[in-house]
Amino acid sequence: AQSVTQLGSHVSVSEGALVLLRCNYSSSVPPYLFWYVQYPNQGLQLLLKYTTGATLVKGINGFEAEFKKSETSFHLTKPSAHMSDAAEYFCARRAGTALIFGKGTTLSVSS
Amino acid sequence: NAGVTQTPKFRVLKTGQSMTLLCAQDMNHEYMYWYRQDPGMGLRLIHYSVGEGTTAKGEVPDGYNVSRLKKQNFLLGLESAAPSQTSVYFCASTSNLLGETQYFGPGTRLLVL
Numbered sequence: 001a002q003s004v005t006q007l008g009s010h011v012s013v014s015e016g017a018l019v020l021l022r023c024n025y026s027s028s029v030p031p032y033l034f035w036y037v038q039y040p041n042q043g044l045q046l047l048l049k050y051t052t053g054a055t056l057v058k059g060i061n062g063f064e065a066e067f068k069k070s071e072t073s074f075h076l077t078k079p080s081a082h083m084s085d086a087a088e089y090f091c092a093r094r095a096g097t098a099l100i101f102g103k104g105t106t107l108s109v110s111s
Numbered sequence: 112n113a114g115v116t117q118t119p120k121f122r123v124l125k126t127g128q129s130m131t132l133l134c135a136q137d138m139n140h141e142y143m144y145w146y147r148q149d150p151g152m153g154l155r156l157i158h159y160s161v162g163e164g165t166t167a168k169g170e171v172p173d174g175y176n177v178s179r180l181k182k183q184n185f186l187l188g189l190e191s192a193a194p195s196q197t198s199v200y201f202c203a204s205t206s207n208l209l210g211e212t213q214y215f216g217p218g219t220r221l222l223v224l
Contacts, residue, residue, distance in 0.1 A: 009151065034212070043115075043201060043215040044154075090153060097142055097161055098169060099203075099213055103153040 004093050006102035014110050019063075019078040021105050023091030026072065032094035033074045035065055038104075039087045047089075050074060061085070081109045113137055115216035117202050123222045124192045132187040132219050134202030140214075141207040143185040144169075145177060147198040148218075154201065160185055161207070192223045 007022040025031055032051050036044040048059025055067040061084075065076045074091060086109045091102040118133040134143065141162050146154040156169030160179040174196060176188045185204075189196060199220050203213040 036215075041218075043217045044203075045215075046212050049212060097207075098144060098156050098159055099154075101146075101153040101155075103151060 004091050004100050004102040006089075006091050006105050008105055009103065010106045010108065012108040012110065013081045015083055016080050019076070019081045019085065019107065021076040021089050021091075021107065023065075023074045023076065023102060024072050025074065025091075025093050027093065030067075030069060033065075033067060034092045034094075034099065035059065035063070035074075035076050036090045036092060037087050038090065044090065047076070081107075083109050083111065085109055115202055115204055115214050117200075117216040117219050119219060120217070121220045121222075123224065124189075125224055126193060128192050129188070129190050130192065130221075131189075132200055132202075132221075134185045134187070134204075134216060135183055136185075136202075136204040136214070137183065138204060138206075138214065139182070140204035141182075142205045143179065144203045144205075144213065145175070145185065145187045146201045146203065147171065148201060149198050157187065157200075192221075194223045197221060197223045 003026045005024045034049045035047040048057045050057050050067045058064045063078045088106050092099040115136045144159040145157040148154050155171045158177040160166045163182040166177045178186045199218045202216040205211045205213045
């Protein structure tokens with residue numbers, strides 16, 4: 001079955017530290033992949049997406065993700081965390097006309 | 112351009128009551144979706160629609176019905192609410208182009224007592 005696995009339901013970093021949120025997918029063909037962010041009491045906002053072409057994808061707010069077919073991964077990174085990055089992050093893949101979401105990773109940023 | 116809007120924002124129901132959640136989009140999108148979000152579960156697809164007059168079941172459709180009478184609106188109905196339907200409900204829409212972004216509404220928080 002097609003699925004998306006986010007490793008770590010909660011990640012804590014210090015302000016200025018590297019952010020790494022992990023996402024692995026299962027698929028027999030390269031999928032379309034997405035990272036969404038959800039701030040408290042808000043809807044989901046697209047951070048970035050991979051469809052075709054360049055495997056390193058840059059998104060908003062300094063985030064980027066690299067599609068690695070050999071590892072079936074699409075990890076999200078940011079070189080330097082900011083307090084405003086504290087939120088819940090969801091990895092998703094396109095499945096037919098809908099999206100399959102991972103269970104989410106909550107990012108905490110401490111000063 | 113309001114994007115995707117949802118009505119109401121918050122609702123409390125008693126077990127057995129019915130209600131309808133309304134989703135509206137002004138982006139002329141073909142596809143619309145209803146998801147529910149529960150702690151530790153991510154978002155799960157309830158029902159979706161690929162065009163006006165069409166609907167299909169998602170991963171967790173039981174206890175819900177939907178209708179897409181107009182292209183811009185997608186309604187989610189609960190005929191007889193149960194405590195297990197306490198959740199946050201999100202509507203989303205997208206065009207029919209592969210790889211296109213799904214745009215989400217702000218959510219409806221539903222509490223069933």
